[in-house]
Amino acid sequence: MRTSQALLLRYRHDPSFEFSRVLVTYVDRGAPGDLSSVGGGEIVRLGPGFFDVLREERAVTVPYHRIRRISYDGVVVWEKE
Template identity: 50%
Template sequence: MRTSHRLLLRFYHDPGYDFSRIEVEYADRGAPGDRSTVHGDRVVALDAQYLEVDAGTHVACIPYHRVRRILYDGEIVWERDWP
């Protein structure tokens, strides 16, 4: 099975994909439904342990174990069971 990190790296580096069309849904305590979404154009870096996201006033680090779903053009390409 492909991990969320490996799949994001593929979309990021493969010239056949436009990374800005990616959406990453992740567990986010305190957000509505404890879930948040970030679009590919807000992803600053794909570190080994987390993705770095432009949160407006700072760069937020989202660990890959919190990623629940990855969509490309609105289609689910990777999903983990929601708790």
């Protein structure tokens, strides 16, 4: 099984995919239902243990272990059990 990080890196760098079609849902304490979602166009960096999201003109760091689901074109391609 592919890790969420490996999957995001593939979608970012493989020319057969458009990263803007990715939707990542992650644990965000304090958000409604403690979950937030972000489109690939808002992800500004894929780091070694985290990714950075552009929110209100500032980068917010999210660890990969908080990812719960990754969708591509509306189809769930990865989900944490």
